[in-house]
Amino acid sequence: MIKVLFFGPVAERVGASEVQVKFHAGMILQDVRAHLQALHPEAFEIVCFAAVNGAHIHDMSLPLADYSEVVFMSRFSGG
Amino acid sequence: MIKVLFFGPVAERVGASEVQVKFHAGMILQDVRAHLQALHPEAFEIVCFAAVNGAHIHDMSLPLADYSEVVFMSRFSGG
Amino acid sequence: MKDAVRIQQEDFSQDEEIKALQASSKRMGGIATFIGCARDFSEGREVTEISFDAYGSMAVAEMNKLRDEAMTRFGLLDARIVHRVGVIGAGEQIVFIAAGAEHRAPALQACHWLIDELKQCVPIWKKEVTPQGDAWVTPHP
């Protein structure tokens, strides 16, 4: 199982701060993104960054391990 | 009478923080400076700025009024 | 002593933070700080409060990375970064940055660099609560 987290404006558009995506062998980050984007197109309009296990990831072809924590994030507005 | 003040390193070299200089009609700032420089040459080696009544003065030909407050100062080192 | 890098709901004290910073070295000649505050007015709208959401674990990790990089890049003696989350009223403090160095220029430059980088790199989002409704803030690129 992949745990996917959402925060701030993305969480508001998804309507949840956490969803689970079923893991399968050979899964890459782009698979999770494509799956969720189809379900929540409006939320993914504002997604700019992704993180896996707390690290920024730019390469959507990154292979995922089971139980990874994935986050899709909009532009930050802290400070 | 002209009141002349010294601070910090200049006061230390003069050996006083205040001296009086006798006023005379037509007196200019340079007169006071020349008089004191002759008495305290070592102090005036480090003098960089002069003030009259609390305002920076660059023109040594400034006429002085009786009871003016004159200060000869070294480079500042506050902060 | 409190951690040099923190995310917390409660307010912070500059006096406490500065004391903690100074405790790291008596060679510290200059301390620059930045405090970000909740304004009561933004882009023409009255703002009654600001609500913050954060990806806490990653935010703290990113803030620690920024602190480490600033220490090296500007030769700091110490630095601290505190960001509040939750609901913050108009006029209240949001974020605190302090940079201490032997001389003033690197402290001032590091402080400016840290707040600019924090806004770019740290996963925190703000929502402005106004009488006309709430709105997530879209940062200017």
Place this chain on the structure above:
Amino acid sequence: MKDAVRIQQEDFSQDEEIKALQASSKRMGGIATFIGCARDFSEGREVTEISFDAYGSMAVAEMNKLRDEAMTRFGLLDARIVHRVGVIGAGEQIVFIAAGAEHRAPALQACHWLIDELKQCVPIWKKEVTPQGDAWVTPHP
């Protein structure tokens, strides 16, 4: 409330100064501060304390002029400048500058400008007290 520009013997509190600064406007989004501290080491010599002499009336007048100019030049909402005189131990605070603006860049720039100008224009002199004797500090040109 204490004056925004002061010369005093006693220590100051950042919390108090920041509160006073913030009280001037709820539109203040960024506050930059600079604190100068007495180092225990300077140009290779151990320093036990620093003693300050000031031409008080002119120093306060010059600090007020700097504050006014910074307010206009950087569009600040408020600014404060406090400088201590007398004898200050190693590690203690000497000078405090705070600049508050709607946004962070002018606050940070004004704070840097104010401490640079203060060192140039304000008639205050420091003497370092070391185990080898006292020495007035000659500023680098």
